[in-house]
Amino acid sequence: MAKRTTVLKVSGLKRAFGPHTIFDKFSLEVRAGEAIALTGRNGAGKSTLLRCLVGADRPDDGTIEVLGTPMSETSPEIRRNVATVIDDLDFFPDLSVVEHLDLLARAHGYENPDPMVDEVLDEVQLVPQAGQLPGTLSSGQRRRLALATAFVRPRKLLIMDEPEQRLDTEGVAWLSKRLQAERKSGLAIVFASHEPSLVESVATRVVRLGAPA
Numbered sequence: 422m423a424k425r426t427t428v429l430k431v432s433g434l435k436r437a438f439g440p441h442t443i444f445d446k447f448s449l450e451v452r453a454g455e456a457i458a459l460t461g462r463n464g465a466g467k468s469t470l471l472r473c474l475v476g477a478d479r480p481d482d483g484t485i486e487v488l489g490t491p492m493s494e495t496s497p498e499i500r501r502n503v504a505t506v507i508d509d510l511d512f513f514p515d516l517s518v519v520e521h522l523d524l525l526a527r528a529h530g531y532e533n534p535d536p537m538v539d540e541v542l543d544e545v546q547l548v549p550q551a552g553q554l555p556g557t558l559s560s561g562q563r564r565r566l567a568l569a570t571a572f573v574r575p576r577k578l579l580i581m582d583e584p585e586q587r588l589d590t591e592g593v594a595w596l597s598k599r600l601q602a603e604r605k606s607g608l609a610i611v612f613a614s615h616e617p618s619l620v621e622s623v624a625t626r627v628v629r630l631g632a633p634a
């Protein structure tokens with residue numbers, strides 16, 4: 422069988438803050454259909470690594486390539502292929518939940534996004550809140566909206582930092598199923614998590630950062 426496409430290739434990555442080296446000589450190759458879970462204690466460097474992977478932080482050494490293109494947050498090629506849920510998003514305060522998803526889908530070239538947006542809204546259980554502004558959502562609902570933004574756009578690589586944050590038990594179960602489906606459909610996924618059930622159900626490989634517990 423032909424080898425699956427390499428979606429993300431990280432080689433010799435280093436990031437230090439002053440005298441503190443967070444990681445060094447870190448390498449990782451992720452192919453289509455693989456899901457990598459980053460685990461490790463608080464402060465191990467998971468978020469720092471993910472921020473480097475999405476171009477929000479600059480490594481001190483090493484290279485990152487997405488589908489063969491060197492990482493740059495502003496590269497249209499990268500922006501087209503990489504869906505991220507890293508920090509809490511800065512939602513537009515005057516756009517409703519449904520308007521956010523609609524805008525995002527259209528910005529990524531979907532001409533008639535309504536059916537897809539409706540489906541994702543239903544999945545994240547925000548149909549009753551579709552007309553609400555982000556500032557009026559509960560924290561878990563804001564998280565659901567952030568996750569929904571990743572699913573109304575084209576993507577070949579999904580990067581998520583603790584996507585389970587603030588989700589209720591049903592929400593974590595939904596996320597697990599959704600990420601498994603994404604992976605099986607050929608996406609490459611890299612996610613940091615403290616939720617063992619999510620790591621176990623979604624990851625094809627676990628990469629532990631920092632010293633062992």
Ligand SMILES: Nc1ncnc2c1ncn2[C@@H]1O[C@H](COP(=O)(O)OP(=O)(O)OP(=O)(O)O)[C@@H](O)[C@H]1O
Binds near residue numbers: 438463469
């Ligand atoms: N801008 C910064 N300046 C200095 N130190 C930083 C900076 N950003 C992160 N760090 C440090 O880098 C280390 C790794 O932080 P990071 O947020 O990547 O950890 P993490 O594994 O995501 O932790 P958690 O599980 O708590 O989310 C921590 O010791 C943190 O204090």
